[in-house]
Amino acid sequence: MTSNNELATFAGGCFWCMVEPYDERPGIKEIVSGYTGGRTENPTYEEVCSNATGHVEAVQITFDPEVMPYERIVETFWQQIDPTDKGGQFNDRGESYQTVIFYHNEEQRLIAEESKHKLEASGKFQEPIVTKVLPAKTFYRAEENHQDYYKKQSFHYRLYKKGSGRADFIKKNWEPKIDKAKLKEQLSPIQYKVTQENGTERPFQNEYWDNTKDGIYVDIISGEVLFTSKEQFDAGCGWPSFSKPVDNYQVTEKSDTTLGMRRTEVRSKASDSHLGHVFDDGPKDKGGLRYCMNSAAMRFIPKDKMSDEGYEKYLHLVN
Numbered sequence: 001m002t003s004n005n006e007l008a009t010f011a012g013g014c015f016w017c018m019v020e021p022y023d024e025r026p027g028i029k030e031i032v033s034g035y036t037g038g039r040t041e042n043p044t045y046e047e048v049c050s051n052a053t054g055h056v057e058a059v060q061i062t063f064d065p066e067v068m069p070y071e072r073i074v075e076t077f078w079q080q081i082d083p084t085d086k087g088g089q090f091n092d093r094g095e096s097y098q099t100v101i102f103y104h105n106e107e108q109r110l111i112a113e114e115s116k117h118k119l120e121a122s123g124k125f126q127e128p129i130v131t132k133v134l135p136a137k138t139f140y141r142a143e144e145n146h147q148d149y150y151k152k153q154s155f156h157y158r159l160y161k162k163g164s165g166r167a168d169f170i171k172k173n174w175e176p177k178i179d180k181a182k183l184k185e186q187l188s189p190i191q192y193k194v195t196q197e198n199g200t201e202r203p204f205q206n207e208y209w210d211n212t213k214d215g216i217y218v219d220i221i222s223g224e225v226l227f228t229s230k231e232q233f234d235a236g237c238g239w240p241s242f243s244k245p246v247d248n249y250q251v252t253e254k255s256d257t258t259l260g261m262r263r264t265e266v267r268s269k270a271s272d273s274h275l276g277h278v279f280d281d282g283p284k285d286k287g288g289l290r291y292c293m294n295s296a297a298m299r300f301i302p303k304d305k306m307s308d309e310g311y312e313k314y315l316h317l318v319n
Helices: 045-049 072-080 104-124 156-164 166-173 180-186 188-195 312-317
Strands: 007-010 028-035 056-063 101-104 132-135 139-141 215-219 223-228 253-256 261-268 276-278 290-292 298-302
Touching: 028 104, 056 101, 072 104, 072 132, 101 104, 104 132, 139 180, 180 298, 223 290, 223 298, 223 312, 253 276
Parallel strands: 101 132
Antiparallel strands: 007 056, 007 101, 028 056, 028 139, 215 223, 215 298, 253 261, 261 276, 276 290
């Protein structure tokens, strides 16, 4: 681990389900599945699952806090779990599946505690938040077959996540609930058509197709940062195009067979808004992808206005 990197350790139930939400995101260097918090040394999977060791299944994340702030990592953690379940997580029962945020320094402790208090105060859940915030202890790497399980056994992983109840809980409690009547009042007709009705703007007749200013593009509804001017390029198509999003976790991709074509739709995770489509004809030196977006789904914030609007932590992305 370099001097710039830090560790973050979380227990969120079965560790199979705690890798994918962080994997391949900017600033995330490594994710290791393992065991921690207990009384025994070098425990095995079977020993931990017996609930006789005091250990919990956990993931330990190596990250660059200048790129991926710890606050954001904690936010993602909450969105994977049922923080009111004191007996385990979903179909997995027992102390080895309890939820814990293990802090590695005082700053992490304060951030974790504040985040927990905010969740409690939000009233999102009627039951008490029982996730513990504890000092980090020795972390033991799990067996190799448990590392990157969602990639190695992707079919079984999807079945398990659905069958355990986790996927449905996340969808019900953590995915956005949109009041379309209110949005219709807030958005312009073209913004509503694009984001809520999967519409498409006219090429070369939209706000940002030829924008050359430095800054960031945020979700028109949620304000979540989606793209930066640094990754924008002129694709000649008449819509703003980007080589990649700021954070893959903040967008979702879905198969789209409308208009007699096979395309990949891109949506905002925070607001479930239609953004555009992604194609594989982008610049090869930037990964080969072209995120072709609708200007109406986004708001551009110039670099010199980012601090005023609360986006100062993203300035390094456009410097």
